[in-house]
Amino acid sequence: MSVLDRYARMAGMSEEAWKRHANPWSVWTRFAAIPLAILAIWSRAWIGWWALVPLALVVLWLWANPHAFPPVDRPAAWSSRGIYGERLWLRDRSRMPAGFAVVQRIWILGALAGAALLTWGLIALAVWPAVFGATLIVYGQLWRIDRLGVFYDQVTSGPRH
Secondary structure, three states: OOHHHHHHHHHOOOHHHHHHHOOHHHHHHHHHHHHHHHHHHHOHHHHHHHHHHHHHHHHHHHHHHHHOOOOOOOOOOHHHHHHHHHHHHHHOHHHOOHHHHHHHHHHHHHHHHHHHHHHHHHHHOOHHHHHHHHHHHHHHHHHHHHHHHHHHHHHHOOOOO
């Protein structure tokens, strides 16, 4: 079983779900879920355990999101090319240019730092680490999507003469 198959199975995503996830609406509404999740967790200060209700709605949306939009068969949008690039990368990581491994490491370090800051901010109800952590996470994910889109463009453009 390929890495893509394992990832898709783990994520519960069929080939059709990947195409739907490549829809720009899917990508951007997943990004929109980040501040909603933060707000839901933060709301525990105001509504106590009832904060689990909006948090559950965000989690339900994130689960349903890759199935909610029409499929994209030919990725033209920047975000769609990034998702298609992710599929190619998961299928065969050896095709990725050498510099991408460096980008991935930087992205992972940034995401871990962002997650730590966000967690601290949410536990302590401190605005600056929550906002800065979320910003690091979003920026890193946008950078990653961009690099995967470039990879997709390189792979699908064929040999250059």
